[in-house]
């Protein structure tokens with residue numbers, strides 16, 4: 001066996017500065033690839049996570065017959081003894097928090113103005129409800145509050161309500177009739193998402209159950225996991241039969257789509273970076289092929305075959321690639337870890353109805369995507385190097401020797 | 406025995422519209438053990454003829470048989486294979502691989518022929534000794550003089566024990582002393598091992614070593630005679 005790498009190493013050493021520069025180009029390309037991937041993943045992860053925590057949770061455990069479009073509180077659609085079910089789910093190792101929620105439809109009336117709302121009964125103590133704890137004024141709900149209600153800032157604006165004001169709330173009850181009662185605005189919350197805040201009002205779970213006639217029932221157990229990628233595993237661990245379990249993927253198909261789209265976008269950016277980087281490498285190798293025309297002729301004259309010449313140049317390319325990519329991967333990883341802790345400040349990006357963006361983006365790079373990028377960069381470099389390598393291998397020995405004389 | 410037999414060979418180079426008849430119907434047989442000198446003015450076709458004998462190039466027409474094998478229609482790789490075991494080259498410029506030491510340069514054809522490490526080591530040291538380069542084995546070409554480089558090139562050409570060694574003006578870039586030295590080495594190898602040598606030259610100091618002198622002019626053989634250095 002020929003030791004192609006020994007030869008390749010020495011050949012790279014002939015133009016040390018050029019080799020180092022092209023290795024560095026590859027390193028920068030790789031670092032950039034990883035950093036951009038970390039940036040995108042970080043942004044998507046936080047947008048996704050914020051949205052999931054606010055809206056759907058990672059999992060929702062529902063009664064088998066529950067229909068989310070109806071918002072009915074008829075008992076046959078609900079989960080019985082929801083606290084017990086929630087407590088049981090919380091014993092699962094992957095589960096961070098599980099809390100019952102009751103959803104009912106209602107109408108808020110203040111003097112002549114009426115607005116349709118969704119009434120959500122929550123356990124005020126649960127940390128799953130943290131996204132609603134950001135208050136513009138007043139206080140959060142207490143579990144034993146029987147007259148208090150928490151409303152969103154846009155709704156308060158709309159109806160001219162302040163903390164301490166009274167409103168009339170009408171609810172569709174479990175037996176198909178309606179009930180109405182006066183509540184006092186305890187506090188005004190904002191999640192930053194208008195579409196959400198203007199349509200949802202909160203009551204303590206016990207009050208919501210009593211008011212709507214739901215008894216000891218809830219519409220769902222809202223579940224947050226330690227790692228949302230465990231959703232399918234946890235869903236499988238929850239006994240079926242009387243329950244149906246929906247994962248965040250099923251509950252957020254639009255968001256998942258956006259995420260996929262952003263991945264596709266990332267792929268395009270990756271290809272551009274790889275294209276530029278690889279051009280540098282190919283250029284270096286082409287220069288090297290032209291400079292060594294005579295040498296290739298000599299090797300060919302003494303019996304080196306085309307594929308051995310290809311192997312020689314590919315060995316050079318892979319040495320450059322291993323060196324450059326290793327340095328680049330380290331740099332990219334370091335940057336991603338650093339900005340994953342410190343974050344990159346972007347100011348207020350504004351808010352959209354379906355996704356929440358925070359004003360600081362924390363980069364996030366999974367080992368999987370780091371490895372994918374490293375392999376991709378390497379494979380790209382080698383494939384691109386085939387062009388100069390084949391060119392070298394196709395030189396006719398006579399012409400190669402001639403060019404020297 | 407015939408090492409190489411060329412029959413009515415022409416080689417026409419075409420650059421754009423311009424055609425150059427480098428060889429114009431040449432027939433020549435090189436026999437085993439010969440020490441043949443191709444002479445003739447510059448441009449007469451010596452290099453072209455060597456390249457055809459060496460399978461580095463293919464004729465425009467005519468037949469080339471090397472070591473009993475017809476070479477017409479062989480692929481690049483097949484030609485490389487044929488060269489590898491049969492033919493060694495010494496060029497006018499000192500054609501060593503600049504990144505390899507003298508030792509490694511001589512070793513390269515052995516590597517390409519798949520010899521094992523022990524065989525290689527023994528053969529390389531033997532060859533370097535035969536060209537008087539043992540003590541420079543670990544020097545790179547840029548640390549060697551022209552004569553030393555050419556001696557290493559001769560050792561490399563001999564590495565795989567080829568039947569035929571082709572040398573294109575091997576002394577052209579050497580001073581008298583070094584030129585004589587290289588020629589002495591080749592002549593001695595020709596005597597000791599029976600290796601066939603064909604070299605192109607117009608150096609009279611070289612021609613005196615030849616056992617056969619073939620004169621080329623305008624792509625034709627105009628004279629073929631015994632030389633002074635008859636073996």
Ligand SMILES: Nc1ncnc2c1ncn2[C@@H]1O[C@H](COP(=O)(O)OP(=O)(O)O)[C@@H](O)[C@H]1O
Nearest residue numbers: 402418425427446447448449450451452453454
């Ligand atoms: N690769 C080539 N392309 C075009 N013309 C060539 C080439 N090689 C040689 N020639 C021409 O062929 C003729 C013979 O050249 P060559 O064999 O090199 O002669 P010599 O070695 O005797 O000087 C010359 O006229 C030369 O210009």
Ligand SMILES: [Mg+2]
Nearest residue numbers: 451452453605
């Ligand atoms: Mg010539």
